[in-house]
Amino acid sequence: MTHAPTLVLRSRRVFTPDGERPADVILAGDRIAAVSAYGSAAGAPVEDLGELALLPGLVDTHVHVNEPGRTAWEGFTSATRAAAAGGVTTLLDMPLNSIPATVTVEALRAKQEVARGRVYVDVGFWGGAIPGNTADLEPLHRAGVYGFKSFLAPSGVDEFPHVSAAELDEALTEQARIGALAIIHAEAPHVLDAAPQRAGRAYADFLASRPDEAETVAVGQLLETAKRTGARVHVLHVSSADVLPLLDAARADGIAVTAETCPHYLTLIAEGVPEGNTAFKCCPPIRSKDNRDRLWDGIRAGSFAAVVSDHSPCTADLKRLDAGDFALAWGGIASLQLGLPTVWTEARARGFALADVVALMSTGPARLAGLARKGAITPGHDADLVAFDPDAVFTVDATALHHRNPVTPYAGRELTGAIRTTWLAGAPVDVHGSPRGRLLDRTETAT
Numbered sequence: 001m002t003h004a005p006t007l008v009l010r011s012r013r014v015f016t017p018d019g020e021r022p023a024d025v026i027l028a029g030d031r032i033a034a035v036s037a038y039g040s041a042a043g044a045p046v047e048d049l050g051e052l053a054l055l056p057g058l059v060d061t062h063v064h065v066n067e068p069g070r071t072a073w074e075g076f077t078s079a080t081r082a083a084a085a086g087g088v089t090t091l092l093d094m095p096l097n098s099i100p101a102t103v104t105v106e107a108l109r110a111k112q113e114v115a116r117g118r119v120y121v122d123v124g125f126w127g128g129a130i131p132g133n134t135a136d137l138e139p140l141h142r143a144g145v146y147g148f149k150s151f152l153a154p155s156g157v158d159e160f161p162h163v164s165a166a167e168l169d170e171a172l173t174e175q176a177r178i179g180a181l182a183i184i185h186a187e188a189p190h191v192l193d194a195a196p197q198r199a200g201r202a203y204a205d206f207l208a209s210r211p212d213e214a215e216t217v218a219v220g221q222l223l224e225t226a227k228r229t230g231a232r233v234h235v236l237h238v239s240s241a242d243v244l245p246l247l248d249a250a251r252a253d254g255i256a257v258t259a260e261t262c263p264h265y266l267t268l269i270a271e272g273v274p275e276g277n278t279a280f281k282c283c284p285p286i287r288s289k290d291n292r293d294r295l296w297d298g299i300r301a302g303s304f305a306a307v308v309s310d311h312s313p314c315t316a317d318l319k320r321l322d323a324g325d326f327a328l329a330w331g332g333i334a335s336l337q338l339g340l341p342t343v344w345t346e347a348r349a350r351g352f353a354l355a356d357v358v359a360l361m362s363t364g365p366a367r368l369a370g371l372a373r374k375g376a377i378t379p380g381h382d383a384d385l386v387a388f389d390p391d392a393v394f395t396v397d398a399t400a401l402h403h404r405n406p407v408t409p410y411a412g413r414e415l416t417g418a419i420r421t422t423w424l425a426g427a428p429v430d431v432h433g434s435p436r437g438r439l440l441d442r443t444e445t446a447t
C-alpha cells in the first residue's frame with residue numbers, strides 16, 4: 001500500500017458507515033487512505049463529483065459466470081464488464097454452471113486459470129458441496145473458496161447433483177468442523193414432484209409447479225440440520241415471503257442463519273409476466289404482488305443480509321423465446337448490470353433511502369462472505385467506488401448491455417438511477433481497456 005495521496009474524489013453525498021455527508025475521499029494507490037472534510041484535501045488531483053452520490057462498490061455474491069464449459073451463456077470478460085457498468089466491483093462466482101463445476105481444488109484452479117488477466121472487477125469463487133465430495137471441502141476451503149453451495153432439489157445441470165437429507169447432514173457436519181459458510185438453494189424436491197406440472201405459455205402454470213411450500217419445507221429441513229450440526233448457513237434467493245417467519249424463529253433459537261433475496265423478487269410480479277415471456281423464468285419463481293410486498297416488509301425488518309443478482313444467463317435459444325414454453329425454457333434471470341437501478345427504483349418508491357440500498361447491495365454481501373476490505377468507504381478499504389446519479393431516468397435496451405446474451409426481463413423498462421463511473425483499486429474501470437480485476441482468495445481477504 002502506498003501512502004501518498006493519488007486521487008481525491010469529492011462529493012456532496014458520500015456514503016460512509018456513519019451516514020451520508022459531503023466529504024473528500026482520499027485514495028492512495030489501491031486503497032482508501034482517508035475520508036476528510038469536504039473541500040479540505042490537497043496534494044493530489046481532485047475529481048469533483050458535485051451532487052453525484054459516491055457509494056462503495058457493490059458486492060454481488062451470487063453470479064453464475066459459466067466459464068469454462070458454458071462460455072456461450074456468459075464468461076469472465078463479458079460478466080465483469082457488465083458488473084463494472086452496473087457499479088459492481090466485486091463478484092463471487094457460483095460453482096455451477098461452468099464445466100467443471102467447482103467441486104475440487106483442481107476445478108477451482110481450472111476456473112482461476114481462465115479468469116486470470118481477463119476480469120474487469122475483483123472475482124472470488126464459491127465451492128460446491130455435492131454427493132461424494134465431502135473430502136474435497138477442506139482442501140477447497142484452504143485453497144480460498146468463500147464457502148460451499150448445495151442444492152436440495154435438482155440444479156438443472158447433471159454435473160452438479162443435489163444432496164439428500166443424509167448428504168446435507170454430512171456436508172454441514174464437515175462445514176461446521178472447518179468453519180465454512182454453507183449457502184443453500186432451498187426447494188424441496190418431493191414438494192416439487194407433487195406439484196402440478198403443466199407445460200405452456202401461461203406463467204400461472206409454471207408458478208403452480210414451484211409452490212411456496214417447496215421453499216418453506218426445504219428451509220425447515222435446512223434449519224433443523226443447521227441446528228443439529230452447528231453449521232453456519234445462508235439461504236440463497238428467498239422468493240417466498242413465507243420463509244421469513246421461519247428465519248426469524250431460527251435466529252431467536254440461536255441458529256446461525258442469514259438470507260438473501262434478489263432484484264427480480266423485489267421488483268417483478270407474477271401478475272405482470274407477459275404470456276410466453278420466458279426471460280422471466282427462474283427458480284424459485286417470481287411470485288405474486290402480495291408476496292413482493294411482504295418481501296419488502298422483510299427488508300424493512302432487517303431479515304435479509306443481502307440483495308444480490310443471481311445473474312444466471314443462458315443463450316437465447318435455451319430460453320425458448322420462440323415457443324414461449326415456461327416448462328422447456330432454462331430457468332435463470334440475467335440482471336448483473338441492472339441490479340442497482342432496479343432495486344433503487346423500487347426502494348425509492350417505497351420510501352427507502354439510498355443508504356438502505358447500499359447496506360443491502362454492498363456492505364451486507366461483503367460482510368456475509370467475509371470480504372473484510374470491501375463494502376464500505378472507510379480508511380484501509382480497497383478503493384472500489386461508484387459515482388451514482390440517483391435521479392437519472394433511462395429505458396433498458398437489452399442489446400446495449402454487456403451481458404453476452406441480450407435476454408433480460410427488464411428490457412424496455414424505465415428505471416431510475418444511473419452509474420456514472422466505477423473505480424476499481426483506485427482507478428476508473430475502462431471496460432474497453434485492459435482488465436485490472438484481481439482474483440480473490442478467502443484466506444487473504446479475511447480478517
Ligand SMILES: [Zn+2]
Nearest residue numbers: 062094310312
Ligand atoms: Zn444462482
